[in-house]
Amino acid sequence: MDYENAEKILEVKHLKQYFNVGKPDEVRAVDDISFDIYKGETFGLVGESGSGKTTTGRAIIHLYEPTAGEILFNGKNVDTFTSKAEQREFRQDMQMIFQDPYASLNPRMKVKDIVAEGIDINHLAKDDADRSKKVEDLLETVGLNKDHSSRYPHEFSGGQRQRIGIARALAVDPKFVIADEPISALDVSIQAQVVNLMKKLQREQGLTYLFIAHDLSMVKYISDRIGVMHYGRMLEIADSDEIYAHPLHDYTKSLLSAVPVPDPEFERTREEIAYDASNEGDGKERTLVEIAPHHWVRAADDEIGMYTQRAHEASLIKK
Amino acid sequence: MDNEKDILEVRNLQVNFKTYAGDVKAIRNVSFDLRKGETLAIVGESGSGKSVTTRTIMGLNARNADITSGTIMYKGEDLLKKTEKEMEGIRGQDIAEIFQDPMTSLDPTMKIGRQIAEPLMVHKGMKKEKALAQALEMMKLVGITDAENRINDYPHQFSGGMRQRIVIAIALINYPEILIADEPTTALDVTIQAQILNLMKELQDKISTSIIFITHDLGVVAGMADRVAVMYAGKIVEYGTVDEIFYNPKHPYTWGLLSSMPTLDTGGDELPSIPGTPPDLLDPPTGDAFAARNAYALKIDTEQEPPFFKVSDTHYAATWLLHPDAPKVTPPDQIVARQKKYAEMQKDLVKQQRPSIPVEEEEEQQ
DSSP: OOOTTOOEEEEEEEEEEEESTTSTTOEEEEEEEEEEEETTOEEEEEOOTTSSHHHHHHHHTTSSOOSEEEEEETTEEGGGOOSHHHHHHHHHHEEEEOSOTTTSSOTTSOHHHHHHHHHHHTTOOSSHHHHHHHHHHHHHHTTOOGGGGGSOGGGSOHHHHHHHHHHHHHTTOOSEEEEESTTTTSOHHHHHHHHHHHHHHHHHHOOEEEEEESOHHHHHHHOSEEEEEETTEEEEEEEHHHHHHSOOSHHHHHHHHTOOOSOHHHHHHOOOOOOOGGGGGSOOOEEEEEEETTEEEEEEGGGHHHHHHHHHHTTOSOO | OOOTTEEEEEEEEEEEEEETTEEEEEEEEEEEEEETTOEEEEEOOTTSSHHHHHHHHHTOOOTTEEEEEEEEEETTEEGGGSOHHHHHHHBTTTEEEEOSOTTTSSOTTSOHHHHHHHHHHHHHOOOHHHHHHHHHHHHHHTTOTTHHHHTTOOGGGSOHHHHHHHHHHHHHTTOOSEEEEESTTTTSOHHHHHHHHHHHHHHHHHHOOEEEEEESOHHHHHHHOSEEEEEETTEEEEEEEHHHHHHSOOSHHHHHHHHHSOOTTOOSSOOOOOOSOOOOTTSOOSSOTTGGGOTTOOGGGGTSOOOOEEEETTEEEOOGGGSTTSOOOOOOHHHHHHHHHHHHHHHHHHHHHSTTSOOOOOOOOO
């Protein structure tokens, strides 16, 4: 990751997203997280179910009103977009690819209407011919052909549907795409196709991705940087190679040690590292601290030394 | 390969599903054995016939299923010839299944103790108190904490991982000879998945069950399986020991599967992928069903179906590339690397057989 020329496209500052606020069943789905995403990169967000990664994605695209904190997109707070025009522009710049390609496409709409919905709403097509042309181009971009445009979603396989979902997201020429588990419903051989497509589109159109997933090996492959979430908190952020090779936080270590590897020799000798979450409730004040260059770990004041020590051992800190 | 250790022998199984559009040929001539105490993994994409195979063994196919040929021999008897009543006696007693989704495979209105005890009461005619006592033991065995107090809880009061433990407890309560695990951890997080897989291995050692493990996750297969069968379009295309499949695969489909899964070391701009989609089994193509997606396809692949070629006593693959007259091809890089590792492992094996040379600990390569 080249930090020198990196330009922030998204800044999440102390975001809190609580549900049922003030009630006995209050849920702190996202509890004070901060991170930045740079233009043109893929930021991977990993964590177990219930860690708040999906909520974070949804809060960023402003499907929720944040309980506290702010989200800056291109330097502007998304919460302050009050005029229709501003909101429309924001929605155009930021798009989402959903997890389930079966549930996220309207079964009663033809593919061309699904893909063109954003074009229609934002009046991006001059006339019908232009609209059809745009749809056909988009389908071609994602590896489908124009004959597919008058079909219905049920006529497609899971991988093809996910391509339709991607075409729909791209229809409005977004800058930033949130992909929430875009491949976990797909077969292994199809997953690779979709990931390759996403990478290709990123190269060609300079897209920025927030890639949310629990499949750690795929996240590593596609991401430039990775954030690890647990219990609604961000525990560690670093370059993807670094975080996989030298995780500093115990939870990240534990998570990585549980990933099954398609190598029987490795599996026979694998040792899982258990994570004891109890120390998170000890009441100490913890914040994200930059332990090594661009490597952030959530730590209390008296833990910084320990993490710095670990970073030295992994020679992440150059003297 | 009829030997005494085989506990289940599936031969020439063919299953069609009758639909309005015609017959879907879901299983096209599948044969395999399951040995006592082993874990056989069946891998393949959705629609390749993994689940239909095991559902046929359990006698749980949908009504439009038509078993056109084949035998499934268990303890000298053909399961396909059993009546529904007889199958009821076998299911949950001799052969049990762990289903994929722990959210839907438990009865939400029944206390979990009762659900775990039910197979004992049904199959062994056990009294409720005694069955519940055994259920409690089982709950402890599968690692449900505070079992005494939780035996009267309902499924919704448990987390996903705990629910899957309950499902495992139900499946194992009668110490079945065969356990079918159909994607048992796919719905779970990696850390929970690791716990459940360890639990299954532990329990297998304790009660020496044979496991048929269905999954599409090759990482899980590498850790769980003794032998692996790779299915594609209703057929087994390659089978062998776990090392043979992972380090010396011969079928281009197995190559594709192994390469398209990124490991934690995979880099580069493009992930090797298998182009296209699986064939329509309403009308399976002639020849090798994988030919259309296969970069290594030969002319004969589109004309004639490849038979199984023997690689070793335990390793067979159905691809024309193994025919003596076939041209030599170079598999994808990742596979070549795997084969290299295999060759080294074989050398080590030979070394180890000579006791005079001390066994060297090899460092894992970075």
